[in-house]
Amino acid sequence: MTAETSTSTAPADRVDLRDVCIVHGRGSSAVVAVEGVDLTVRPREIVSIVGHSGCGKSTLLRALAGLLPHASVQGNLSILGRSPEQARKSGLLSMVFQDPVLAPWRTVEGNIRLPLQVARGRERKPSKTISEQLEVVGLGGYEKRYPKQLSGGQRQRVSLARALMMEPQVLLMDEPFGALDEITRDEMHTELLRIWGTTDASVVVVTHSIPEAVFLSDRIVVMAAHPGRIADVVEVDFPRPRGNDLKDTPEFARIAHRIRTALEENR
Numbered sequence: 480m481t482a483e484t485s486t487s488t489a490p491a492d493r494v495d496l497r498d499v500c501i502v503h504g505r506g507s508s509a510v511v512a513v514e515g516v517d518l519t520v521r522p523r524e525i526v527s528i529v530g531h532s533g534c535g536k537s538t539l540l541r542a543l544a545g546l547l548p549h550a551s552v553q554g555n556l557s558i559l560g561r562s563p564e565q566a567r568k569s570g571l572l573s574m575v576f577q578d579p580v581l582a583p584w585r586t587v588e589g590n591i592r593l594p595l596q597v598a599r600g601r602e603r604k605p606s607k608t609i610s611e612q613l614e615v616v617g618l619g620g621y622e623k624r625y626p627k628q629l630s631g632g633q634r635q636r637v638s639l640a641r642a643l644m645m646e647p648q649v650l651l652m653d654e655p656f657g658a659l660d661e662i663t664r665d666e667m668h669t670e671l672l673r674i675w676g677t678t679d680a681s682v683v684v685v686t687h688s689i690p691e692a693v694f695l696s697d698r699i700v701v702m703a704a705h706p707g708r709i710a711d712v713v714e715v716d717f718p719r720p721r722g723n724d725l726k727d728t729p730e731f732a733r734i735a736h737r738i739r740t741a742l743e744e745n746r
């Protein structure tokens with residue numbers, strides 16, 4: 480089944496996927512990972528993607544980031560009117576992974592500088608210094624530390640600071656807090672929303688956590704497997720700013736229940 484998440488075709492949409500189909504491998508070993516996906520993401524919207532393991536969430540996100548071979552992706556994928564690869568290379572799009580992938584031999588500052596060196600000479604320039612960006616993610620003064628001197632949550636903050644340096648209009652996050660303990664994860668939820676509030680970014684986040692999806696999102700895309708497709712789209716209209724108290728409300732539980740039911744129906 481295919482579900483339109485928006486009937487809008489306005490060019491203002493940051494992300495526009497039309498009838499996207501993604502196949503891993505070739506010939507007899509080919510796996511149709513994603514089929515018939517239509518999805519738009521509006522400016523400053525946070526969209527979560529949830530679904531059972533193997534339903535194609537990461538595949539879809541990697542296609543959005545322009546990280547898959549061209550031959551494996553069919554249909555239309557547009558990020559601000561560009562191909563995902565063009566959008567990534569011009570700094571309009573950044574990605575944060577579950578593992579912060581920081582170079583251990585570089586300081587925090589050196590790790591954040593790395594993609595800026597790659598992007599040197601490109602059309603867009605960062606307006607914040609590295610120190611200013613570290614202040615934004617709550618790590619002011621950590622410039623000279625090495626990754627091994629940081630906690631898991633702090634490493635993920637560095638990864639976020641690095642992703643935000645080019646002021647992307649689309650931020651893709653693949654299980655960004657999946658490796659963190661529950662207390663740090665709760666803290667990072669409110670921190671992510673606070674940091675996002677200082678940016679102009681639309682966010683697409685893949686998560687295995689239903690509360691995380693409900694807390695962060697404006698819309699939740701529920702995927703079904705074999706092949707990966709959109710089974711349901713749930714609007715989440717809690718006002719912002721949102722605090723962790725929201726997680727204890729009946730309305731929050733009601734939406735989480737709806738997502739859980741959709742997941743069970745699409746096992």
Ligand SMILES: Nc1ncnc2c1ncn2[C@@H]1O[C@H](COP(=O)(O)OP(=O)(O)OP(=O)(O)O)[C@@H](O)[C@H]1O
Nearest residue numbers: 503504510512530531532533534535536537538539
């Ligand atoms: N490089 C690859 N080659 C072949 N098949 C792949 C490849 N990567 C993923 N797949 C297959 O594509 C399907 C979707 O995988 P994907 O990693 O996107 O799922 P997922 O929903 O992100 O899973 P999880 O929640 O476990 O991370 C699965 O059947 C997987 O086995």
